[in-house]
Amino acid sequence: MGSVPDNKSLTPSRAKYSPKSFDRRISLSTALRAAWSSSTRSSNSFRSFLVLGGLVLARRPADDQDELTLGNGAAFVKTRLKYLPQENDTWEADFEMLPKVMTMQTVSQYIGMVVTQPEGFPLALEEVEHMPNVDDLATLLAHAMNRPLIEGAHRPRQIVLRKNSRWQPLFRHLQEIGIEVAVQDDLPKIADEYSDYLRQMNKVRPSEQQDTVEKAFPAIAKWVQGYGHIEIGDQDGLGFVVGAFDDSGLVLEDDTAETLAEALAALEKGLEDWFGKQGIEFERRR
DSSP states (O other), X not given: XXXXXXXXXXXXXOOOOOHXXXXXXXXXXXXXXXXXXXXXXXXXXXXXXXXXXXXXXXXXXXXXXXXXOOSTTOSOOHHHHTTSOBOSOEEEEEXXXXXXXXXXXXXXXXXXXXXXXXXXOEEEEEEESSOOOHXXXXXXXHHHHHSOSSSOSOBOSEEEEEOOGGGHHHHHHHHHTTOEEEEESOOHHHHHHHHHHHXXXXXOOOOTTGGGHHHHOHHHHHHHTTXXXXXXXXXXXXXXXXXXXXXXXXXXXXXXXXXXXXXXXXXXXXXXXXHHXXXXXXXXXX
């Protein structure tokens, strides 16, 4: 079985956790998964991997190996991991099967996840195209320690795993680098992250052109993001009526438009004027 090469030039810089970075974690994983899905499949002789903002998503060819691979070329290198700073935190780690309708594959695929307790912050994701073995778990944990999605490289005090005889060869090596191993039937943070992952993957994604709508209509974007909602509809085949509403009701309305584009342009102009009268600044169209 091949291994991920140790290439320091591919390791991104680490940024301390911030609420903004945490809010964007799913969008990062979604973007990375989409990028990988459109890429060329890897050779069966090597592991291929992508790195984005510290998040690792990898695919590896099928391998029924149950022996742990250590030494040169392996991701899990004890002589390196044991010198990482150790934090007083606990991680959950496990693999979950991805629905075949999502992966568009005929073979089973799994997503490996490492998340923190009790916050549930994701540290690494890794996809495999076969039943995960102990090498896959070792690689997943090494990635979480060496290049986590949030904060810097470090070791946890404890790792919680689901009861699985395949993982046992790794226990001694984790203990040798100062990490306690706990085994339990349920991993609640893994379950939460897996559910969030599936929900995000099932969302409809805007096209590149659709994604520019906020730049085309900044006043409308500002309105719906913090002031109220808008309504657009046809009035008995005579054209469009468009309105902006807040908690008190109708704020402004236009019924002169004959097309959707005209309706949006009229609403944008009306809201620009409204924000101006209220003394509220926003980034106008260029």
